[in-house]
Every structure is written in C-alpha cells, then in structure tokens.
Amino acid sequence: MGKVVVGGDAPISVQSMTNTDTRDIVATTEQITQLADAGADIVRVSCPDKEAALSVAQLVENSPVPLIADIHFDHKLALIALDGGIHCLRINPGNIGAKERVAEVVRAASARKVPIRIGVNAGSLDKDLLAKYGEPCADAMVESGLKHIRILEDLNYNEIKISLKASSVAMTVEAYRKLAKMVDYPLHLGITEAGGTLPGSVKSAIGLGLLLSEGIGDTLRVSLSADPIEEVRVGFEILKTLGLRTRGVNIISCPTCSRQEFAVIDVVAKLEKRLSHIRESVNLSIIGCIVNGPGEAKECHVGLVGGGGENLLYIDGKPYEKVADNNLVSRLVDEVEIAAKKIREQQEIENSAKND
Ligand code: SF4
Structure with a gap:
C-alpha cells in the first residue's frame, strides 16, 4: 500500500482515520500530518460525496503516509479516489450494486496496483445473512467476508485485505480466528465502536492482543470515540506490549504508595508530554523508592530512583x-534525548553497513 507493506513478515502497521471534513483539505492535511507524527503508518479518510472524493488528489500529494479512501455504496467515488492517486480503497464490493460497477472499480484498482480492503461490520450485515443466522454472529461475519472475497476473486483480483469488526470482543476474536484458517489474505484488525479512550483501549487491547499473540493480524486500527491521535498511541502501546513493534519512550513507572520519595505521578505525566516527540525506543524507569527502583533502573537506558x-x-x-x-x-x-540520539546514530551505522 504505497510505501507500506502489509502482510507476510512486514511489521504490523498502525492505522487511524481522520475525523475532519475531508472536503476541508487544509484541516484534513493537518490532521493526517499529526497522525503520521504520532506514528500512524497509514491514514484513512472517508469520502461520503463527490467533493470529498475529489479532495483525495490533493490530500495524497500533501500526505507523508499512504492514504485509504473509505467508500460506501457509490462506485463513482471509488473511481474518483483512484484517479486522485489513493493508495488503497476500503469498499465492500457487494454493496456497490451491479456487477459491471464492481468490475469497473476492480479494473481501475488493478491498473494502479491499489489494494482493496473488504470491511465487514457486524452492525451492517446483509439482510440475507441476518435472516439465515438470526442475529449478528462470527459465522455471519465470516460468510459475509467470504462472499465479498469471492466477488473480487471472480474478477481475478486478489490484492485484498479483510476486516471483520464487531463491538463485541468475543465475536470479533472468533470471527478472525475462523477466517484466518480459511484465507491467506492480510487481515486488518479492529474492535469497532469500542467506546471512549479507557473502555475502547481495554477492549482493543484484549481483542487485538489475543489475535496478535496467536499470529493473526497484519495491520490494525483502534477505534475510539476520542481524538484519533489516541488511537495511534493505543495501537502502538498494544504492539509494544506484545513486543511486535518498538517506538518512542517506554516509561516503566511504579503505581506509587506512601514510600514514594518524589511525586511520581506528576513527573510521569510531565515526561509523557515532554517526550512524545521521541521516536527511538528508549526505556525509562521512574520509580518512587529503593524497593524496586535500582532493579528496574539497571535494565533501562535511563532510570530514576526516589531518595528523599x-x-x-x-x-x-x-x-x-x-x-x-x-x-x-x-x-x-x-x-x-541523549539516549535517543545514541540509538539513532547506532541505527544509522547499522543501516549504512547493510547498504554497503
Ligand atoms: S516502588 Fe516504592 S514508591 Fe513505588 S509503589 Fe513500590 S514501594 Fe511504593
């Protein structure tokens, strides 16, 4: 997808989605740049109408990361986004009507080597599947995914990613586990409509954590009713916790108790803000007293142990x-900052050795 590889042994990529008006190119470009600065590898923009789809060309030109156009129902919007140089489409082929319309989109995507993500959502399953299964469930989601896949495969198109999202963690996990056994396409993970920052992060960490720890998933979006920057942060924290990606400062800090020798919570909050620009993987321990402080500090680039x-x-x-x-x-x-600079220099030496 543009410069980002999704699938196979590629690093699990982190996505988010803009919530500006896509037609407002200045505001949307600014948000895309902020998301990229926060670590987003890929950003999705929704294209609800023609003007939004026409904005894609300028957004792609301005964007530091590959963009996905999110399109529903109207295949013409997909064609406009493709003309604008979009790097990926999120569109469900079964939802855009006549076969010829699907074929037109697939031909245009294929000519530009643009992948398509099929995005199945438990909240918008086809009526026939709801009638068959009685209610949204993992099997209905898998069947929906397979149906959309078949439409694309019948057109000899297989640059496909798939997501099967539900707001229920258990249903989502079951659906991905089942689909992962059936197809070899890259999977885009997410718990949809997960709620605000705290509940959404917990649901996403459990659902995505279960799947990723089983080797399922190639790219992810944490969906939060919050600033999309938070989605990127939480996505990275999930990957960092599982040891799948590294980025930025990893702060190890104690929960505090009456033994603390300095205001740990206050210091950690200030450090999180002041260190958010660091991209290198620096381990920093901030521990309130000598009970656990020296042990943690010994394992980190930088450590602090409270001492009266x-x-x-x-x-x-x-x-x-x-x-x-x-x-x-x-x-x-x-x-x-000194530790990050050392890591950066070391990486540069290693990279130039590799290129030699
Ligand atoms: S490290 Fe010390 S201050 Fe922090 S929670 Fe443990 S005992 Fe309390």
Whole structure:
C-alpha cells in the first residue's frame, strides 16, 4: 500500500482515520500530518460525496503516509479516489450494486496496483445473512467476508485485505480466528465502536492482543470515540506490549504508595508530554523508592530512583548522579534525548553497513 507493506513478515502497521471534513483539505492535511507524527503508518479518510472524493488528489500529494479512501455504496467515488492517486480503497464490493460497477472499480484498482480492503461490520450485515443466522454472529461475519472475497476473486483480483469488526470482543476474536484458517489474505484488525479512550483501549487491547499473540493480524486500527491521535498511541502501546513493534519512550513507572520519595505521578505525566516527540525506543524507569527502583533502573537506558530529595539518576543501568526534586523532569528529558540520539546514530551505522 504505497510505501507500506502489509502482510507476510512486514511489521504490523498502525492505522487511524481522520475525523475532519475531508472536503476541508487544509484541516484534513493537518490532521493526517499529526497522525503520521504520532506514528500512524497509514491514514484513512472517508469520502461520503463527490467533493470529498475529489479532495483525495490533493490530500495524497500533501500526505507523508499512504492514504485509504473509505467508500460506501457509490462506485463513482471509488473511481474518483483512484484517479486522485489513493493508495488503497476500503469498499465492500457487494454493496456497490451491479456487477459491471464492481468490475469497473476492480479494473481501475488493478491498473494502479491499489489494494482493496473488504470491511465487514457486524452492525451492517446483509439482510440475507441476518435472516439465515438470526442475529449478528462470527459465522455471519465470516460468510459475509467470504462472499465479498469471492466477488473480487471472480474478477481475478486478489490484492485484498479483510476486516471483520464487531463491538463485541468475543465475536470479533472468533470471527478472525475462523477466517484466518480459511484465507491467506492480510487481515486488518479492529474492535469497532469500542467506546471512549479507557473502555475502547481495554477492549482493543484484549481483542487485538489475543489475535496478535496467536499470529493473526497484519495491520490494525483502534477505534475510539476520542481524538484519533489516541488511537495511534493505543495501537502502538498494544504492539509494544506484545513486543511486535518498538517506538518512542517506554516509561516503566511504579503505581506509587506512601514510600514514594518524589511525586511520581506528576513527573510521569510531565515526561509523557515532554517526550512524545521521541521516536527511538528508549526505556525509562521512574520509580518512587529503593524497593524496586535500582532493579528496574539497571535494565533501562535511563532510570530514576526516589531518595528523599536526593534522587538517584541511572544511565545505562549504572548510578550516575543525584538529582534534586525540582530538577527531575528537565534532567530526565535531557538524558532521554541523549539516549535517543545514541540509538539513532547506532541505527544509522547499522543501516549504512547493510547498504554497503
Ligand atoms: S516502588 Fe516504592 S514508591 Fe513505588 S509503589 Fe513500590 S514501594 Fe511504593
């Protein structure tokens, strides 16, 4: 998909979706750039009408990451988005009417080597499937996915990704597990309509975590009723937790108790903000006292152990210097930036050695 490989051994990519008016090119470009800065590998924009589809050309030109056009029902919008250079379509071939319309979209996508994501959603299953199964369920979702796949395969098209999303974690997991045994296409994972940041993150972490830990899934979107930047952050946290991707500072911090020797929660909150620009994978431990502090600090690039106004800073696992409470955040930011620079330089050396 553009410069991003999805499927096979490629890293699991993180997606999000803009919630600006797609016709507003300035606002949408700005949000796409913010999402890319936060780590989104791919961004989706919805194209509900012709003007939105026509905006795609400019959005693609402005975007630092590949874009997906989200289209329902109207195949002409897909053709406009393809003309505009879109990198992927999210469209369900069974929902765009006559066979010739589907064939027209597939021909245009095929000519441009643009993949299509089939996006099955438990909330919008076909009436015949609901009649057959009585209610939305994993089997109905799988059958719907297979039906859309067959339409594309009959047109000799197989640049396909599939998602089977439900707001029920159990139903989603069951559907993906079943489909993963039946087809070899890349799977786009997500729990749909998962709610606000806290419940949505928990649902997504459990659902996507179960699937990813079984080797199921190639790309993901965490759906939250929140700023889409949060979706990217949560997506990366899921992948980082599973050891599937690394990005940014990994803060290991204690939950605090009456033994804490400095305001751990406050310091961590400030550090999260001040370090959000770091892309390199730096491990940072922020621990309130000596109970667990030295042990964690020994395993991190940078560590801090609370110590009654004289907190101990660790660098590369070794005690380095004492830091007063009022200087903690800026001192830690400096050291994390130095650690990130070292990692970056090391990566550059490794990359140039590979290219030689
Ligand atoms: S590390 Fe120390 S301050 Fe933090 S929770 Fe444990 S005992 Fe409490």
